[in-house]
Amino acid sequence: MHFFKYQGAGNDFILIDNRTHFFDSQNTALVAELCDRRFGIGADGLMLLQTHADYDFEMVYYNADGRIGSMCGNGGRCIVAFAKHLGLVEQKTNFLAVDGVHEATLNAQGDWVSLKMIDVNSISRDGDAFVLNTGSPHYVKVAHDLDQLEVYQEGKSIRYAPAYAQEGINVNFVEPLAEGYAVRTYERGVEDETLACGTGVTAVALAMAFDKKMMGDIMTPIKAKGGDLTIRFSQSSAGVFNDIYLEGPANLVFEGTINRN
Structure with a gap:
C-alpha cells in the first residue's frame, strides 16, 4: 500500500x-492500525483523495x-498540497469535504495553503x-500559564463531560500573546493533545473576536505547539462570521509503501 505523509504545523x-x-x-481497524505510531505509519488522521464529478477531488477524513471524522482544517490544507503534488490542481481548487465545498489557494511551491472554512452563524x-x-x-x-497546563487531563475531562460525552468535543485552551494567541488542543478521535488543530485555532480566533x-475584517495570528497559523475572517454586527480562511504551511514529509499481512 503506497502512502504519503504530510504535516501542517x-x-x-x-x-x-x-x-x-x-x-x-x-475497514476502520485498518485505518486505526495505519495511524498507530508504534505498529503502523503513525498519524493524527488518515485521508483518502477521491474523484468527484463536480469538484477537483473529494476529501474523506478518518480520525x-x-x-470517519468531521472536518479537519489542517488536513484540508494538507490534502490540497497533496492534490498539487499529484498534478490535479495548480494554485486554486474547489473540493468536497464532509462539511461541504471548500476553496483553497496555494503558493507556487505548494507548501503554503489558504483554506476557506465554513461560515459560523452562532457562538454559545x-x-x-x-x-x-x-x-x-x-x-x-482562556487559560493562564498555558505551557504548564495539563492539557491531556483537563481536555479529556471536558471532552467526556456529560454535556459532550455522546458526540465528543474538541477542547482548546487559549492564552493571549502580545500579538494573537497561543493555543493547545485536546482532539477527540485522537484522544490526546495534538501539536495543532486547524478547526480548533479557527474556533479560538472567532471566539476571541466574539x-x-x-467587527469587520480581522486577522488573528495563532501560535500552536507545532507552528504558526493565521486566521482571516469578517464578523458582522449580527455576530455572523464569514470569509473565514485558515492559512499556514502544509509539507510533504515522506512517502513509502507499508506491507499488509
Missing part, C-alpha cells in the same frame, strides 16, 4: 490516492481511532467558555 496525516477506490473505506457560552462549530465542534477556554465584540 505539526498536525500529521497519512494521505492515500484513492482515485481507483482500492482502499477498503469500511486516528479509525472512525458554557460558563466562561465558548462553544462553536467550525466544521468540527469546539470548546474554547468576546471582544470586534
Whole structure:
C-alpha cells in the first residue's frame, strides 16, 4: 500500500490516492492500525483523495481511532498540497469535504495553503467558555500559564463531560500573546493533545473576536505547539462570521509503501 505523509504545523496525516477506490473505506481497524505510531505509519488522521464529478477531488477524513471524522482544517490544507503534488490542481481548487465545498489557494511551491472554512452563524457560552462549530465542534477556554497546563487531563475531562460525552468535543485552551494567541488542543478521535488543530485555532480566533465584540475584517495570528497559523475572517454586527480562511504551511514529509499481512 503506497502512502504519503504530510504535516501542517505539526498536525500529521497519512494521505492515500484513492482515485481507483482500492482502499477498503469500511475497514476502520485498518485505518486505526495505519495511524498507530508504534505498529503502523503513525498519524493524527488518515485521508483518502477521491474523484468527484463536480469538484477537483473529494476529501474523506478518518480520525486516528479509525472512525470517519468531521472536518479537519489542517488536513484540508494538507490534502490540497497533496492534490498539487499529484498534478490535479495548480494554485486554486474547489473540493468536497464532509462539511461541504471548500476553496483553497496555494503558493507556487505548494507548501503554503489558504483554506476557506465554513461560515459560523452562532457562538454559545458554557460558563466562561465558548462553544462553536467550525466544521468540527469546539470548546474554547482562556487559560493562564498555558505551557504548564495539563492539557491531556483537563481536555479529556471536558471532552467526556456529560454535556459532550455522546458526540465528543474538541477542547482548546487559549492564552493571549502580545500579538494573537497561543493555543493547545485536546482532539477527540485522537484522544490526546495534538501539536495543532486547524478547526480548533479557527474556533479560538472567532471566539476571541466574539468576546471582544470586534467587527469587520480581522486577522488573528495563532501560535500552536507545532507552528504558526493565521486566521482571516469578517464578523458582522449580527455576530455572523464569514470569509473565514485558515492559512499556514502544509509539507510533504515522506512517502513509502507499508506491507499488509
